Every structure is written in C-alpha cells, then in structure tokens.
Amino acid sequence: xxxxxxxxxxxxxxxxxxxxxxxxxxxxxxxxxxxxxxxxxxxxxxxxxxxxxxxxxxxxxxxxxxxxxxxxxxxxxxxxxxxxxxxxxxxxxxxxxxxxxxxxxxxxxxxxxxxxxxxxxxxxxxxxxxx
Numbered sequence: 001x002x003x004x005x006x007x008x009x010x011x012x013x014x015x016x017x018x019x020x021x022x023x024x025x026x027x028x029x030x031x032x033x034x035x036x037x038x039x040x041x042x043x044x045x046x047x048x049x050x051x052x053x054x055x056x057x058x059x060x061x062x063x064x065x066x067x068x069x070x071x072x073x074x075x076x077x078x079x080x081x082x083x084x085x086x087x088x089x090x091x092x093x094x095x096x097x098x099x100x101x102x103x104x105x106x107x108x109x110x111x112x113x114x115x116x117x118x119x120x121x122x123x124x125x126x127x128x129x130x131x
Contacts, residue, residue, distance in 0.1 A: 053086045053095045060086070063098055071100035073107075 017024065050057050064084070070076060071084060077100075078084055084098035090112060099107070110116050 049086075053088050054093060055086070055095050059095075060098075067098055071103050072097040073099055073103040076100065 050060055055063075067084075069084075071078065072087070079100065079102070082101065085101055085104040087096045087099045087104055087107065088094060089096060107117075110120065
C-alpha cells in the first residue's frame with residue numbers, strides 16, 4: 001500500500017518497530033558484538049604484527065619517524081598509500097627497517113644476497129639504467 005505523506009510513513013515505521021522490536025534489538029546487539037569482536041581482532045593482529053618482527057609499536061614509530069615515512073631503499077613514500085613493510089632477516093628474523101612493497105619484494109627476489117645485488121648494481125652502471 002503506497003503512502004501518501006511523511007506522517008503515514010512514520011506511522012508505518014512505528015507500527016513495524018512495535019511489532020518487531022525484540023527482533024530488531026537482538027539484531028542490533030549481534031551486529032554490535034560482531035563489530036566489537038572485529039575491532040578486538042584487529043587490535044590483536046596489529047599487536048602480533050609487531051611482535052612477529054621482535055619490535056614494539058613504539059619502536060616501529062621511532063623507525064618510521066627516523067625514515068620520515070619513506071622507504072629505506074628508494075627513499076619514496078609507499079606508492080599504494082599502504083604502510084611500509086617491516087623488513088627482516090629471514091634467517092635470524094631480526095628487524096632491519098621499513099621498506100615499500102616494491103623494494104621489499106625486490107630484496108626477496110634477490111634472496112637478500114649482497115653479491116647478487118652488487119652484480120645488479122654493476123650491471124646497471126655498465127649498461128645504463130633509468131635512475
């Protein structure tokens with residue numbers, strides 16, 4: 001049945017709420033609990049993110065500030081507006097610094113091997129580079 005004015009709509013809404021108030025309250029409580037749990041999980045995961053690298057959030061913030069929010073290698077802001085990756089030594093798990101995704105991925109592709117990276121630098125110097 002179409003409503004002719006706002007008062008009819010408001011009256012229909014009030015009737016609906018009165019008939020279904022307990023169900024609506026239950027759904028709101030469930031939604032609140034779900035959102036609350038998601039927030040708790042997010043906080044827990046954020047804490048674990050730092051813990052896995054052996055640092056605290058405060059230590060991360062100090063390094064971030066020292067690097068001025070820039071990647072330690074390319075000295076640029078992250079391209080995708082995401083946070084910087086926490087680079088670490090894969091053998092010792094020791095935290096090394098903050099890198100953009102591209103530089104972090106590049107180090108991984110070079111196997112964190114200084115000799116291979118040095119050869120890459122020599123190659124680019126000898127044959128030209130974009131930089």
